[in-house]
Amino acid sequence: MAWVNAIVQGVxxxxxxxxxxxxxxxxxxxxxxxxxxxxxxxxxxxxxxxGVITVTNIPVLWSVVIVVPVMAVIGYFLQRTLxxxxxxxxxxxxxxxxxxxxxxxxxxxxxxxxxxxxGIGAGMTLVTGSFSLGSQVELPYLLLVIFAVAVAVxxxxxxxxxxxxxxxxxxxxxxxxxxxxxxxxxxxxxFGIAAALALGTVALGGMAYSMYSTLDPTAGTDxxxxxAFVAVVIGGLGSLWGTLVGGIVLGIAQQIGAxxxxxxxxxxxxxxxxLVLVLRPQGLVSRRAQS
Amino acid sequence: xxxxxxxxxxxxxxxxLLEARDLTVNHGQLRAVDAISLRVYPGEVYxxxxxxxxxxSTLLRTIAxxxxxxxxxxLLDGQDLTRVRPERRARQGIxxxxxxxxxxxxxxxxxxxxxxxxxxxxxxxxIDRVYETFTWMKDRRNQRTAQLSxxxxxxxxxxxxxxxxxxxxxLDELSLGLAPVIVQRxxxxxxxxxxxxxxxxxxxxxxxxxxxxxSRLQCLLEGRTTLEGTPAxxxxxxxxxxxxxxxxxxxxxxxxxxx
Amino acid sequence: MSVVTKAGPRPAESFLVTRSQRNVVWTGxxxxxxxxxxxxxxxxxxxxxxxxxxQGFIVLTLASMWxxxxxxxxxxxxxxxxxxxxxxxxxxxxxxxxxxxxxALPIAAIACGVAALPLWWLVSRLRSGYFAIATWxxxxxxxxxxxxxxxxxxxxxxxxxxxxxxSPTLLTAYxxxxxxxxxxxxLLAVYLLLRSRVGLVLTAIRDDEVAARSSGARVGLAxxxxxxxAxxxxxxxxxxLAISQLQVQPSADFSVSWTAEMAFxxxxxxxxxxxxxxxxxxxxxxxxQTLASYNAWYLIILGLxxxxxxxxxxxxxxxxxxxxxxxxxxxxxxxxxxxxxNDSSGRRx
Numbered sequence: 030m031a032w033v034n035a036i037v038q039g040v041x042x043x044x045x046x047x048x049x050x051x052x053x054x055x056x057x058x059x060x061x062x063x064x065x066x067x068x069x070x071x072x073x074x075x076x077x078x079x080g081v082i083t084v085t086n087i088p089v090l091w092s093v094v095i096v097v098p099v100m101a102v103i104g105y106f107l108q109r110t111l112x113x114x115x116x117x118x119x120x121x122x123x124x125x126x127x128x129x130x131x132x133x134x135x136x137x138x139x140x141x142x143x144x145x146x147x148g149i150g151a152g153m154t155l156v157t158g159s160f161s162l163g164s165q166v167e168l169p170y171l172l173l174v175i176f177a178v179a180v181a182v183x184x185x186x187x188x189x190x191x192x193x194x195x196x197x198x199x200x201x202x203x204x205x206x207x208x209x210x211x212x213x214x215x216x217x218x219x220f221g222i223a224a225a226l227a228l229g230t231v232a233l234g235g236m237a238y239s240m241y242s243t244l245d246p247t248a249g250t251d252x253x254x255x256x257a258f259v260a261v262v263i264g265g266l267g268s269l270w271g272t273l274v275g276g277i278v279l280g281i282a283q284q285i286g287a288x289x290x291x292x293x294x295x296x297x298x299x300x301x302x303x304l305v306l307v308l309r310p311q312g313l314v315s316r317r318a319q320s
Numbered sequence: 321x322x323x324x325x326x327x328x329x330x331x332x333x334x335x336x337l338l339e340a341r342d343l344t345v346n347h348g349q350l351r352a353v354d355a356i357s358l359r360v361y362p363g364e365v366y367x368x369x370x371x372x373x374x375x376x377s378t379l380l381r382t383i384a385x386x387x388x389x390x391x392x393x394x395l396l397d398g399q400d401l402t403r404v405r406p407e408r409r410a411r412q413g414i415x416x417x418x419x420x421x422x423x424x425x426x427x428x429x430x431x432x433x434x435x436x437x438x439x440x441x442x443x444x445x446x447i448d449r450v451y452e453t454f455t456w457m458k459d460r461r462n463q464r465t466a467q468l469s470x471x472x473x474x475x476x477x478x479x480x481x482x483x484x485x486x487x488x489x490x491l492d493e494l495s496l497g498l499a500p501v502i503v504q505r506x507x508x509x510x511x512x513x514x515x516x517x518x519x520x521x522x523x524x525x526x527x528x529x530x531x532x533x534x535s536r537l538q539c540l541l542e543g544r545t546t547l548e549g550t551p552a553x554x555x556x557x558x559x560x561x562x563x564x565x566x567x568x569x570x571x572x573x574x575x576x577x578x579x
Numbered sequence: 580m581s582v583v584t585k586a587g588p589r590p591a592e593s594f595l596v597t598r599s600q601r602n603v604v605w606t607g608x609x610x611x612x613x614x615x616x617x618x619x620x621x622x623x624x625x626x627x628x629x630x631x632x633x634q635g636f637i638v639l640t641l642a643s644m645w646x647x648x649x650x651x652x653x654x655x656x657x658x659x660x661x662x663x664x665x666x667x668x669x670x671x672x673x674x675x676x677x678x679x680x681x682x683a684l685p686i687a688a689i690a691c692g693v694a695a696l697p698l699w700w701l702v703s704r705l706r707s708g709y710f711a712i713a714t715w716x717x718x719x720x721x722x723x724x725x726x727x728x729x730x731x732x733x734x735x736x737x738x739x740x741x742x743x744x745x746s747p748t749l750l751t752a753y754x755x756x757x758x759x760x761x762x763x764x765x766l767l768a769v770y771l772l773l774r775s776r777v778g779l780v781l782t783a784i785r786d787d788e789v790a791a792r793s794s795g796a797r798v799g800l801a802x803x804x805x806x807x808x809a810x811x812x813x814x815x816x817x818x819x820l821a822i823s824q825l826q827v828q829p830s831a832d833f834s835v836s837w838t839a840e841m842a843f844x845x846x847x848x849x850x851x852x853x854x855x856x857x858x859x860x861x862x863x864x865x866x867x868q869t870l871a872s873y874n875a876w877y878l879i880i881l882g883l884x885x886x887x888x889x890x891x892x893x894x895x896x897x898x899x900x901x902x903x904x905x906x907x908x909x910x911x912x913x914x915x916x917x918x919x920x921n922d923s924s925g926r927r928x
Contacts, residue, residue, distance in 0.1 A: 057708065061708075063707075063708025063711065063712065065657070065708075065712070115889070115890060120707050120708070121655060124708060124711055125655070125842065126890065128657065128839070128842060129882040129885040129886040129889065130882070130886065131882075132843075132878055132885075133878075133882035133886070136879045136882065137875075137879055139875045140875040140879065194434070194438060197427065197435055197438075198438060200426060200427060203426075204426050204427065205422050205424055205425075207406075207418070207422065208424065210405075210406045211384060211407075211410055211415070211418060212435050212436050212481075212484065213407050213439025213440075214438060215405070215407045216407075251719075255712070255716055255719060258709070258712040258713075258716065259716065262713075292726075292727070295719070296720065296724060296727075299716055300720070303701060303720065306701055306702070306713070307701065
């Protein structure tokens with residue numbers, strides 16, 4: 030029965046991973062950018078959250094409401110300035126600039142906050158409490174809420190992209206940037222919106238992670254970026270709901286790996302990723318083969 | 321053609337709606353467009369003809385703002401747009417239907433048209449009017465454009481440009497990759513489009529088609545003007561000589577009718 | 580009224596294509612002198628200096644490999660630390676079986692090259708950005724996999740056997756010399772590779788990938804070759820690391836900071852040139868030494884400088900020199916001279 034619990038935990042953590050991944054997938058889908066600082070920005074969000082709570086003493090969930098929009102705005106400006114300049118100079122430059130950004134952020138956090146890890150909401154029942162289903166299965170409140178939030182976010186993104194006029198512009202720019210310009214759309218602004226969404230969602234993920242686990246300066250790359258990427262690939266490039274599927278598969282793989290051998294948790298996840306890369310490189314959800 | 325024909329330099333024509341002055345555009349080290357000038361007056365159809373690689377599409381794209389010229393200017397109704405970004409030119413009334421259609425493949429027909437309305441000016445063209453003009457479209461409006469035939473895609477691309485209610489419609493190589501009968505049908509729509517007050521600047525490799533619809537034309541070869549005039553004035557031999565860059569006897573023979 | 584203008588073709592000009600021959604001799608002699616002088620260092624300087632030099636050799640080897648990958652093959656890898664660790668651990672494995680670590684080094688490097696083949700097969704289908712992260716995941720996977728083996732030291736690492744009985748001076752000297760040898764071999768390999776036919780394909784990719792593909796160049800094969808060579812080079816650097824540290828440590832040997840160091844050395848020095856990594860490594864080492872007491876600051880500054888250079892001085896420090904002096908120490912390009920031009924006005928290809 031411990032296995033059933035492992036699978037359940039795995040499914041639920043998939044929600045957290047989907048929050049990490051959907052922003053990465055969106056940025057790549059719209060502007061063909063892989064932001065290597067993606068995870069680090071989530072960690073920044075977490076630290077900002079910690080800071081806000083320490084300074085203002087507001088309830089944890091209110092800090093989320095403040096941090097996420099702030100990070101979204103930061104995302105818009107980061108895109109319009111740094112990332113757009115890099116994009117104008119090519120793919121290689123973009124990767125180098127975002128790599129540089131990642132290193133700067135991580136080391137700045139290390140310098141100012143030390144390597145000690147931080148978390149929030151340690152005393153809250155939301156964070157520590159859980160349902161019991163039978164004698165072996167625990168459903169932590171926090172993971173349930175994160176999963177629900179992830180589904181809500183994905184639904185919101187889907188609605189935005191398919192129904193709203195701005196979402197239509199985002200899809201149009203993703204299809205053909207030049208043709209969108211010819212129809213009067215400033216693609217740099219549309220890119221900014223996509224980046225704002227990406228950073229907003231990953232900030233949400235970062236806040237969630239700081240409650241679920243603890244934050245340290247290297248979590249951005251070691252955990253968040255790599256897990257986000259693995260979830261995207263397993264689920265399928267270009268598929269929004271694929272990020273949830275990929276996240277769930279990753280979560281399950283990790284939990285099963287932990288059941289076999291406690292130190293094999295991460296390795297199991299990566300091995301499943303390699304397996305998918307070999308057997309079905311287009312991902313589990315994608316309809317057509319990608320090259 | 322029943323539209324009034326303006327000749328360059330003729331007084332009384334007023335300001336041209338669209339003007340290119342000594343436009344020079346480089347592709348790296350290649351001079352794609354070499355000091356080209358043209359003036360398009362309201363309500364007329366101006367055609368640029370020439371072989372592949374003559375520089376016609378580059379010229380059109382430069383007018384639309386996708387390329388920056390090395391020298392020269394682009395003016396809309398007397399206003400210098402040379403340094404203006406393409407999306408702002410589109411909002412001011414220059415609509416380019418690009419070579420190869422360039423529809424948004426993952427969007428449906430109607431969604432493509434809706435994108436066209438996003439920054440549209442006020443005017444007679446609406447999505448419904450496009451459906452009335454191209455009758456097949458309404459039934460297929462939820463179909464993804466990647467699944468349409470070439471001719472259907474071309475009309476959707478035109479529709480997308482029309483719903484923005486532009487002042488000048490730039491058509492780039494409509495006939496490319498399409499069967500002649502389809503091309504005829506599309507060009508047959510031109511009068512309806514012009515009737516709503518539009519002006520058209522088109523680029524064509526198919527000379528006979530261009531001669532049939534244009535009120536004035538210009539021929540390009542290797543980026544330079546080789547012929548200018550109206551369809552009535554130019555002979556087939558002159559066009560051939562200008563199109564292919566023939567010299568000597570053929571060119572001399574062509575100097576037949578001067579008016 | 581119609582106007583007919585004649586537009587004829589431009590007259591054909593005659594061209595001449597040559598390689599720079601004069602440079603090679605001077606650079607070769609110069610390089611030889613430098614290498615000989617460097618080889619004498621253990622006799623001339625303190626061990627503190629030679630240890631620093633060994634660090635520099637490791638970074639320079641890594642940088643020239645990363646430059647090969649990113650600057651010529653268009654492959655941005657954020658996972659080369661995987662090969663660094665692999666090289667270190669191969670040395671450990673061979674040493675545990677009785678082989679001298681110095682003898683094990685070349686074998687370890689080759690082993691890394693062999694390992695690069697299946698790894699390439701795994702990630703080669705991914706496009707640029709995703710390729711980058713995939714290499715990172717591979718490196719992390721390698722580390723996690725190796726950590727499972729307690730015989731190899733598990734998560735904490737193991738001292739490398741085979742050094743007992745050596746006098747410290749001799750050990751320092753041998754370590755230094757093998758570090759120098761690896762670096763010279765790496766630079767030589769890169770130079771020869773770029774001068775070869777593969778190199779022509781690579782330069783074509785560097786300049787315009789689409790054009791390169793459409794002209795029939797074997798882009799995929801060239802990239803595979805580069806990936807394997809980079810695997811060997813980084814593996815060799817990792818082996819030098821193990822020898823200079825006298826131990827292996829998974830978290831240090833597989834750390835992503837190796838990628839940061841090699842990437843930034845290349846960017847600052849100049850991507851896509853052979854001279855660039857050399858300059859970049861020097862700048863990197865100087866920065867590291869002067870800012871060493873400020874902990875994470877030198878990495879912050881390095882990151883910021885790399886961003887600025889990537890955006891505003893694309894060709895790095897060497898690019899600035901190159902533009903103004905038109906010098907190539909390691910000439911691999913071809914010169915296009917118009918018939919009748921004198922030497923200095925040819926157009927570089």
